[in-house]
Amino acid sequence: MKRKLLFGERMLLGDGTEPFNAVIPFRLRGIFKEEDIQHALSQLQGKHPWLRALISHDEKNIPWFEVLEKHLPIPVRIVSRKGENDWQEESRREWQTLFHYGEQPLLRFIWIKGEAVSDMLFSFHHCLCDGGSAMAFLYEFLTILDNPAAEIGVENPILGIHDVVPADILTNRRQKLKAKVIGRVAATAIKCIPVGKKAVERQNDYLIHWKFDKEMSGELIAYCKSMEVTVNTFLCAAVLQAFRKVKGDASFNKVSCPVDIRRFASQIKEDHIFAFGLMIVVSANHKISFSENLRLMQESVERKTSKLNPYITMMVMESAHDALKNFTKLLKHGKSSNDCMFSNLGRIQIPHQYKDFTLETIFSPSVIGPLGNTTTMVTSTFNGEMDFSFVGSEGYLPYAEALAIRDEVIQTVKEQLDPISVL
Template identity: 35%
Template sequence: MPAFYWIKKILFIMNRKLLFLERFIYGDGTIPKNITFTVKMRGTITWNNLRQALAKVQAKHPVLAAGVVEDGTGVPWFVTPAAVMPVPIRVAERYTDDDWLAVSEEECARPFDMRNGPLMRFVWLRGANISDLMLVCHHCICDGASIVTVMRELLLLLDQPDAEIGSYNSFNSIRDVVPVEVLTNAGVRFRGKLVSLLLRIFLFFAASAKPIKWGRSYFVRWQLSQEETAMLTERCRQEEVTVHAALCVVFLCAFRQVKGHQAGRKVFCPVNLRRYIPAIQPDMLLGFATSTTLTMDANPELPLFEKIRRLNARLTNQLEHMDVYGKLATCEYQHPLANRLERFFSNAKGNHDLTFSNMGRLDIPKYYDLFEVDTVHNPILIFKSANPNGIIASTFNEQLSFSLLSNDAYLPEEEAVAIKDAAMELLFKELMELAAIQAAIQGS
């Protein structure tokens, strides 16, 4: 490897304690909590270009050179080892368009060397003129936005090996992320200690909860056409609501239709911290997010878009008044409870129907000089923790794609398919009404 990369690794050494949200994802380090992200490309790449591109990406992001080391008290730290290992590359032959699915399941279940790192690896499913390129990251270093960033940088370097992708120093502690006046605020400190105490009491009484007998994890995938995607976007624009709010309500209605009164009308939505915290740059890797929980109106007589408008208003209000710094500061008091919380959530059913993560329009070009990105598959993560019902949405090449991920212990696959069908039937009903109106206007 060129000396340039070793110099950068020396300059950007990591040695910091995991923030609580990172530590909660890390757990005790023994359970794989991996994310895979795959693109299908047409064209050719070379081993040397791939190796060089991965080296430059690893050199940019300090956490990609680090492992996780626990100190004498069991507290985990991100630490750059004396001998930094390059990102491992696994090459396999590509035979069908579905090969990546089986490989993704394997990679989700395959643990990392947490102590020595790196906590990212790469799989190249190689065909004659078509390849699937798969990134695999541990979730404690990488959220959805992070893994898209890495893939975008990697594709750029495969096409233009001399391109510059920059560099940065990662934050060293919670004090680099949350202002000191928040961390030292008496009210924040009191709330942090109180929440920690209440959690400790709750976990004491919840310790006897019956373990869940986990079943088979699975994922259901589908997408809208470019025309359908455009129609949904236009309808939401006309109704002055976000696509995110519309999809939340559509999926909650579908859960209600399939699960009946077992459905809770609540959706859990991760929120990208980068929009709130200047210290976290847009291209910086991190493995955690804040969140918001939204509840759909129960009145069955309300029209669909009235439900969407009400949920959209709640979402807007929550995002505008979200106390991100206070949340992060309060969470730091929960470090002693991290392992007990993880054990609890491994058996908790939760009071929400699903987690909905809308990645939006992916910042990945379709066309390059040397190749073309044919398909971008939504990230896959298989966690046996808390309620695993999750839907991921993203838009690439003007097409909205969905993945529903769950486990038979929580949601049988046939019910997941029924929820997908019910959601799309409801969505298309609204789209067809819009299409009929537009056709009538054009015909008049």
């Protein structure tokens, strides 16, 4: 089984010399055997073909996912657990570790082994899948770890654009022409945009982590319901305000927000291994109050989201493979135009209690790569607690400023939930 990488996957893959890795850490309380972990990982590969795929290049240097008859196991690395924050150190190590994708799968497993508590990490190349897919195979891994005989089914994998875009759209002359014209215009425009000769010096990468407890998380969700805005919009507003307070006129007043393609394309199932994403940009009006901003931003988010068309977007991108080199160069060498990427995975629907162990927490994923500004904030909610991972690089956002932005976000949330207590 094999398929060509789509445009977005090729962009994330790059030329193989720079990592673009995502990490999902989680904490388990219980006693585990390495053979049980290996078995669970093997079952994951049995269900998902692309978890046992390597990447090869054809005579035109086009990359393909290729599943060999005899697959290679997911590599497991075991380290001794010394403290509560070992997972952060291992996350940073995994960001920097290349996947030799012609020789090993695009997924690794790290076991930070303790006596009663273990931290575990899935590390994967971002071209393999997105956070939604990763949460699906995390759920399956825990299911099998708890019950080695559990049935998790077999994925019917996506083999190309034809498995995502309905045939009546994909073969429609008008839609094909529209996608081709947009693709050509975009490719020409990208060629004409001036970029620097050198990419920004990234310098040291960092990870800042924090949580809201159950009480504060519940209050935040209730507040958003009362204001008729989503948690995502509220947090975007808090992030934008924090960047403006810390960076002043040097802030861009723009946050990029990934939108799960599964909301629009029913062909992509929750457990599909797939990396394609949609994006909107959110901004604030600094001349009005925070609460007034929320409603305007919510209207803007809904308006922009309603205009997203995953099918045409994919068709446009697939018509522009010859522009990939210029597009990648623009992302690497062009000036940053947004403050950060903000991604909210929402409530993670994975059980907390298992027969032989407890899933104490899932830390929000982190991701970092070579395509421009690395500043990214990811949040998720597990077992009633909202969790944040804030990733950045000194060359784009100094660590001291990132800490100040974190503090401003927390302060903004507290002020909105209980304005009297922070006076």
